Amino acid sequence: MTRLTRDDIVAGAGRRFARYGYHGTSMRDLGEDLGILGSSIYSHVGGKQELLVAVVERGAAFFEESSRDALNTGTDPIDTLARLIAGHVDVLLDHRSEARTYLTEVSSLDEDERRKIIAARDSYEDVFVGTIRSAIDAGIVRDDVDPRLGAIYVLSVLNAVERWYREDGRVSRSEVASDIHEFVCRGLYGNDTEA
Amino acid sequence: MTRLTRDDIVAGAGRRFARYGYHGTSMRDLGEDLGILGSSIYSHVGGKQELLVAVVERGAAFFEESSRDALNTGTDPIDTLARLIAGHVDVLLDHRSEARTYLTEVSSLDEDERRKIIAARDSYEDVFVGTIRSAIDAGIVRDDVDPRLGAIYVLSVLNAVERWYREDGRVSRSEVASDIHEFVCRGLYGNDTEA
DNA sequence: TGTCTCCCAACGAACGTTCGTTTGTTACCA
């Protein structure tokens, strides 16, 4: 029976929040997962809301880091978009609990923290918008695409991945990423394109 | 102060569940929305879980009806897909509370009901899968599209609409539907196609 | 090396509150 660290508690909270939601999780439930009493959690953390903040901020940081990497290493708009997509899928599947909680429990955050997270989410979305806009300017993406709507569509497809992807399935995560990239670029019709 | 019907209660519950989630809603909260005491709700309904079931089943019925209409009136796979998309957007925006609760609170349902709803959701998805498969057979959709994945992508874009669409915005819901149709068919590149 | 002290994760009981729900009563409308 080893002793737990604050990180253990936050990780456990993430798993619970992701599966049952913030309001569907009690401190005693969480303690049981961790093998301690609910009250013992307060040796590590100020309260339940503080746990949610910690989980959500971890999730936000993963996405932010991913988009920064894509912007730094992308050679052109479409390459950047491919990196954004692959990075998003990786974050989603490498950090499922934090990612899911980040995506679904924003409304359970207290006012101030919620504003911060919404701002972070908006600026992450802006990276997609800017990349698509650049691709339009470069003549790669058709010019009747609204960059903002396009970004929303791409992120909609991406965020849903976590809900249907099975780790033990016969399709790897990099295949998922490239399949999504192909879908959002070529669509269902997918006539040949020179890009 | 008119007296309320069971439908009023279910509608109010839908609004609360959609905004704050099932576990984030108390019977007293709900009563306050309706102008009565929380305990008075029990004059209309057996309990909280029964309210969730009623809301979710309404949501499921709307989607089921929409897909049936599309199948009955669609002239060809792509026309059917367009109708499925427009119908989905209409359900989402005409019945936001029920639709959102249906999409997000399945995990709060008791075992038996949850299984029923998941089955309903799967058979709704199957309509999209079948339509895409038909479109592949007809040579309209490229044959390297996995119909199941394609359906998931399309539904991912659709289900997200409710989260960003603003009724007072400058874009109508039918414009949303046709824009999404164009996106999922042609993608971002969107080279011309004869369809 | 032995022992002593301090630390702190974890306990277990209890706090006040809120939860979903039950019950008996009231007051209105058909």
Add this chain to the structure above:
DNA sequence: TGGTAACAAACGAACGTTCGTTGGGAGACA
């Protein structure tokens, strides 16, 4: 006058949280 929507009070259970206590491990000193 019968039926019932709504009230008001109360139930036990569960909630997030507090608090005094405990017990075992790490470092200091002899």
